Amino acid sequence: MKCSRLALAVSLLVASAAHAQSSVTLYGLIDTSLVYSNDARVNAANPSAGGGSQWQEFAGSVYTPRWGLRGTEDLGGGLSAVFLLENGFNSTNGTFKNGGDLFGRQAWVGLSASQYGTLTLGRQYDFMVTYLAPLSATGSGFGGNLAMHPYDNDNLNNDMRLNNSVKFASVPFHGVKVGAMYAFSNQAGGFSNNNAYSAGISYSFGPINLAASYLQINRDANSPNATGAVSTGDGDALTLGGLQRIYGLGAQYMFGKSSIGLVWTHSSTESPSALWFGGSTSNGALPGPPNGAGNYIKFDNFEINGRYFLQTNLSLGASYTYTMASFNSTTGNAFPHWNQVMAQADYLLSARTDVYIEGVYQRVGGGNGIPVFDAGVYTLNPATGNKQVVVAVGLKHRF
Template sequence: MKKTLMVAALTGVFATAAHAQSSVTLYGLIDAGITYTNNQGGHSNWQETSGSVNGSRWGLRGSEDLGGGLKAIFTLENGFGINNGTLKQNSREFGRQAFVGLASDQFGSVTLGRQYDSMVDYVGPLALTGTGYGGTQFAHPYDNDNLDNSFRINNSIKYSSANYGGFKFGALYGFSNDAGSFANNRAYSVGGSYTYGGLNVAAAYLQLNSNVNGVANASGAVSGDNTFVAGRQQTWGAGANYAFGPAVVGVVYTQTNLNQAVGIGASNSGTENGLSLGGGSGHFQNFEVNGRYSLTPALSLAAAYTYTQASIDGIRPKWNQFNLQTAYALSKRTDVYLQGVYQRVNKGSGVDAVINGVGEDSATNNQVAVTAGLRHRF
C-alpha cells in the first residue's frame, strides 16, 4: 500500500514537472473598420471591412523544453474575416501559418510547414505595409513584392538563426511535392538583418518557379493565393530604419521580375485593372520612404510615400501612393485608428489605380480609401 502511494505521488510530481516545461498559448487579433472608397464602378462606396491594417486571425503557439537549450515548437494560425466569419487564404483552416520544428538557444530553429518567406521576415518590418502602422492598404501595387504577405510558402523547410550580436539570417525552401517535376511550383528565399543601436538594416531574396505551360501542381509550394502566375518570379529588396527618441524613419527598395507571366491579381487572370500579362516578361520597382512618431505613449502618427514603376509588354505604368495613419491605444490590447490612402497612376499607361484590400478596384487612374477601425489583441 505504501509503495503504491509512493509511486502515485512520484508520478504526480513528474507529471507536474513535465507540464511546467511545456506551454500552449492561444492568441489572436481582430481588426474591423468602416471604409470609404471612391471610384468603384463609377461610384463611391461605404463598406464594413476586416483587416484593413492587420488581417484578423487566431492561433495556437506552443513549445516543449527538451533540455540543453533545445525545445520543440509549433504554430497553427487561422485567418478569417470578422465581418462575415469566413475563412481567408483560400478557405484554409490554418492558412496564415502552420509549422512544427526544433529551436535551439545557440543555433536557431528549423521548422517545416506553411510559412512566411524571407522577404516577409526581414524586409517587411521596415516597410509600413509589413507593420501595424499601415498594413494591408499600404501595400505596394498588387503587393508585387509580398511585403504584406499576400501568400505563404507551402511544403517549406525553414532555418532561422539565433541573434548573433544583432545579426540574424535565415533561408527557406518550398518543395513542389510533384513526382518527376522537382522544379514545377517550388520556391526558395534567403535574407538577413542587422541591428545596432537605433539602426536596423535588412535584405532578402525570393524566387518562385512554375511550369505555366504544363499541368498546374495544386499541391506545390505556392498554390492558389500567389500574386502572379509566372514561369519564374524573382523578388529582392533591402531597407533601413533608424529610431531616435520617439521617432522612426526608414527607406525600402524592392524589385520583382517576371518571366512567362500569364496571371495577375486575386483572380490570376491575364488582365487586371488594365494591366495585361500575355505570357511575356514583367518588371516592378518600388521606392518607399516612411516614418512614424509617438506623440504620447498612447497616440502615434505614421506616414509613407511609395513610388512604383513597372514595365510589362510595352506598358509602363507609374504609381504614386500617399499613406497616413493615426492610432490611439485605449489599453495595451485595444486601439482605434484612422488612416487614408491616395493612389494615382499616370494617365498615359491605361492602367487603373489598385489600392490593396478595398474590394473592388478603381474605375479610373486614381483612388482614395479612408478607414476608421478598431483592433483588439488577445
C-alpha cells in the same frame, strides 16, 4: 496503501514538471473598420460596369484578423520543439480567409536551439516577410494592409506563403541574423516546377536596423503545378505565370518608439497571365497570350515611411511609395507608375486595444488603357480610372 499513495504523488510531480517544461498559447487579433472608397467598380473584375462611392464594413484594414496556437516543449540542452498553427478569418461575417483553409496563414513544426536558431517545416513566410517587411509601413509595419505596394508585387504585405518548405532562421550573432529556406514542388517528375527558395540577412545595432532579402519561385507557365510551393487554389499567389524573382533592401532608424525607414524592392515575373488585383488573381488578367514567349512584367518600389509618438498611446504615421513597372506582351506594352501616400493616426485605449484612422491616395499613370493598371488599394474594389481615395476608421483588439 502507502506505496500506491507514493506512486500517485510521484506521477503528479512528473506531470507537473512536464507541464512546466512545455506550453501552448492561444492568441489572436481582430481588426474591423468602416471604409470609404471613391470610384469603386460596381463589378470588381469589370471596369466597364461603372463605379461609384462605396461605404462598407471591412475586416483587416491594417492587420488581417487571425487566431492561432503556438507551442513549445523543452527537450533539454537548449533544444526545444516548437509549432505554430494560424488561421485567417473575416471578422465581418466569420468566414475563413486563404481559400477556406483552416490554417491558411501558417502551419509549421520544428526544432529551436538557443545557441544557433530555429529549423521549421510546413507552410511559412519567406524572408521578404521575416526580415524586410518590419522596416516597411506595409505588412507587419504600422500601416499594414492599406499601405500595400501595388498588387503586393514584393510580398511585403505577406499575402503569399510557401508550402512544403524547410526554413532556418539563426539567433542574433553580434546583431546579425541570417536565414534560408527551400520549398519543394512535391511534383513527381517535376522537381523544379513550382519550387522556391529564399534567403535573408538582418543587422541591428542600437537604433539602426538593416535588412536584405531574396525570393525566387520557379514555375513552368505552360504546365502549372497547383500544389507546389505557391498554391493557386488558396488565392494567395501574387502572379500567375513563369519564373518570379523578388528582392530588396531596407533601413530603419529608431528614436524611442518612433522611427523612420527607407525600403527598395524589385520584382519580376516571366510570362505573366494575371496579377493579384482586388484580392484575386482572376481580377488581374493581363492582355496577350497567357504564356506568350518573351512576355514579362517588372516592378521597382521606393518607399519612405515614418511614425512619431506624440504620447505613449498616440502616434502619427505616414508613408510615400513610388512604384514603376514595365510590361511587355505581343499585343502591347505599358510602363505604368504609381504614386501612393498613406497617413494614419492611432490611439491606444489599452495595451491590447486601439482605434485608428487611416487614409490612402493612389494615382496611376502610363497604364496604356489596360484595366489591370487602374488604381486599386489592397483587396478593396479597384477604381474605374487612375485615381482612388480610401479612408478607414477602425478598432483593433489583440488577445
